[in-house]
Amino acid sequence: MSFTATKFAPSPLPLNSTIPRSNDKPLSFSFDHFKPHPSSSFLGSTRTLLRFGALARPHARTRSSSPVSAVLLQQTSNLLVTKEEGLELYEDMILGRFFEDKCAEMYYRGKMFGFVHLYNGQEAVSTGFIKLLKKEDSVVSTYRDHVHALSKGVPSRQVMSELFGKATGCCRGQGGSMHMFSKEHNLLGGFAFIGEGIPVATGAAFTNKYKREVLNQADADHVTLAFFGDGTCNNGQFFECLNMAALWKLPIVFVVENNLWAIGMSHLRATSDPQIYKKGPAFGMPGVHVDGMDVLKVREVAKEAIQRARRGEGPTLVECETYRFRGHSLADPDELRDPAEKEHYAGRDPIAALKKYLFENNLANEQELKAIEKKIDEVLEDAVEFADNSPLPPRSQLLENVFADPKGFGIGPDGSYRCEDPKFTQGTAHV
């Protein structure tokens, strides 16, 4: 019996025979036929990656791919975004990147604590998907949730303040880095346990169907996005929800952010068939693989998946192949990832790729992008100052929000509700 990594490495699967995108129909997916289409060859998975041995994607093509934008460029008549859209995407990605860099700085300065998981490198996924949503649509995230919150519109001030543990945070300092919630923005968490968010997201999608079919709200067309990682796709809750979502045709998109690693566990060492998107068709929904380092490609796929959900045609599984540029959390020594692998992906920075596209298509010039970066710098300076100057949660907050109705604390020895005791709100460690 051997459990060595080599034995676990997948045997080469037949290369996916889907037609490489042609110039006239670059991004077509057979959503309707539920056919798995690894629409991108995930450029990182080409020759270079094959050198990493274990990391070679089974469906990697051996030809060397041109950069994303080059493929897209060939159809200049058919630009993927307008100038406004391009700038919006750029701004959102810069916000995500700079926010996380600021978090690292503040963590090392002792302003935030605990486990802080940063999103650097994965911005194209959050931006590519969430910027297509309406405010009423829901997002369910994991412990790596700051940037999803920002993309969904939760103000930087509120997210930063939450991280500082201040009363002005989006959860008044009660949630913290791994538990961002905002009812106003339909951000439903912030789940720190693997897989946990997926059923909750599926429940949010279920609600929409219920509203439409039981409560007769014919216009209910809200979509839920569930974000989670490659490692999470080995957890039962993922499979259980793929089944129910397809069974009941729920308006949800399962967005896998496959950054190839789950802390120090390589995806290929953890998963019998590492092509996650293939699990969609197994449950009767489309599974799509997309280059998660290219915001425009992500957006293209996201658009179709979200529209499909909105039209009531059911769920989609999207595997975005991406990479995190930092350790798992700020406490992770990050010793197991090959420096060459990191360097390789650093070269595929999604922000640089979008920038290049915008330039090459005359959608933006250097000054415009610089102006955005400057604006975000200012937004974040302001957010930090706001968080720093905000008050700590008062002692009286300790026992608040445990129940929607504080009578849940029960009746005291004197026969009245404990929450009505004037001392109650002072909160002590021994209630």
Place this chain on the structure above:
Amino acid sequence: MSADPKVFLMGEEVGEYQGAYKISKGLLEKYGPERVLDTPITEAGFAGIGVGAAYYGLRPVVEFMTFNFSMQAIDHIINSAAKSNYMSAGQISVPIVFRGPNGAAAGVGAQHSQCYASWYGACPGLKVLTPYSSEDARGLLKAAIRDPDPVVFLENELLYGESFPVTAEALDSSFCLPIGKAKIEREGKDVTITAYSKMVGYALKAAETLAKEGISAEVINLRSIRPLDRSTINNSVRKTNRLVTVEEGFPQHGVGAEICTSVIEESFGYLDAPVERIAGADVPMPYAANLERMAVPQVEDIVRAAKRACYRSVPLAAAA
């Protein structure tokens, strides 16, 4: 592991990463990937696999990266591990150890900061151990692995970073501790303080403070939550006539409640003061550091409670 080839370790990041908290450092190198298995993130799956292996006499040590995540495997811990010996009328025993860090860490919020001692302590068929010192960890873990029944072994993340003096006896390869036996960490005559895991250290600090004020506290390190060493606790209370229970977990239906009942049942006549219970606040753990501090017991809380028990301070009026 060197003594028994049937013992193996499985869990997330226990191998190549050397343990999320580096607890299994060196084990992969020493025992190889057949006995130190990195699993996918599937607690329900690998805990159940551990139980199945234990059915056939292997001795799995299943690590939860933290005990919080054992909630995804609790069906197997309780239904498959704890009840099989009974349901099969003794035909199938389950010699398995579930271990990992338990209790509040720092700054990680509600989902990652919780004590499972009373949760698992409530289940027939389980043994629940809570080491405090290095000696405890070594002696109790060996006992747990050798035990024919399922053991829940609750370590503490914040104690991982602490070092303890170790005796030559504890280093001896034959060293092992009995399950179900508490340890008197510090003898005293005025008040008994029971604690487990990290709270033992707090209780000892409180005892030092109390000593300066002329109160001699006896500190009991429970070591085992289930079975509970009722005898050591009651003998101590019969001597000191006062009791303070300390735990990090939630107060209601907690370890302190069980200890209190035992003392009321067996030593009621010896009590000179109401039993004081120190526990975590009855709220999910807040993230903000100032609230977090208020939500977990502090040394001062123990000192105050001991003084109340000894009538050295005014009783807490209508504790909120």
